[in-house]
Amino acid sequence: MTADESEFPAREEFLAGDRPDDVALFLADSYVSDDRLAEFGEDVDGGVLIVVDGERGRSAFQAATGTGAMQFAKSAMEHEGIVDADLAGGTCPETPGDDAADHEVQFVFAFTEEQNEDVGGIYAEGDVVHAYAQCSCGVAYSDRWNPGDAGDPGTDLEA
Template sequence: MTDQRAEFCAGERPDDVALFLADSYVSDDRLERFGEHVDGGTLIVVDGERGRGAFQAATGTGAMEFAKSAMDLEGLIDADLTDGTCPEAADSDADDHDPQYIFAFAEEQNEDVGGLYAEGDVIHAYAQCTCGTAYSDRWNPASGDDLEGDE
């Protein structure tokens, strides 16, 4: 895991965004110049503005518009931002439930908001499944060292 990715997953890069693009969704070797090749795709961690632009270029959708559409349905997104469990998978026998892409950002702890936000930084993640379902997840991050085994 790269330092940038570990720092992002630990909530230490609140000005950056992370973008996972599955190999099955975008097949472009040039992506590896900007990110880290991971099992099944490429994960990019860049500053927020560039990341939102890269997301739009790769998906044809605005990052925040996608996030708003995905936040209504909760699913599970892995803490390493490379996989997830679509909430529609339980209702289907099909094997078409892999994330095509994941967009994530970190929000710093905010005790005034309460709940998860009072406990620490929060990672917000949004996924688009191959079945067409968009879903979201959020959590308090573990330290980057805790994610090393997730690769």
């Protein structure tokens, strides 16, 4: 275990699918400038990543973004994009070619769903991370993947 993993086991456990009752929030420094957030989560490149129980997380998300978490997730499902496996970035579906200058993740809301073989697809393969991101261009988008496939998120959307 690395020093980073031992310091922030909640993030590692969440990304492994081991915390289905929790949610993860990434808030970019460019979106929220409140140094107190670091007290509640992990300071990551470009922002803060917080893992907290679902109810508190949804409330924190609404307080930070002014939008209800489930309302945001529903709107983000209209566009498939790529959310980085560490939840601290992504690729907006509106990014033209390699020009990402106007497309930076402002925030991410994520939760895990436990394996459900009855549903089929990626749900039958294991737990599923659902991640929803807001781009600086205004587009909200979604991604989902099995934690074991976290090195290649975005590939399971067709399932």
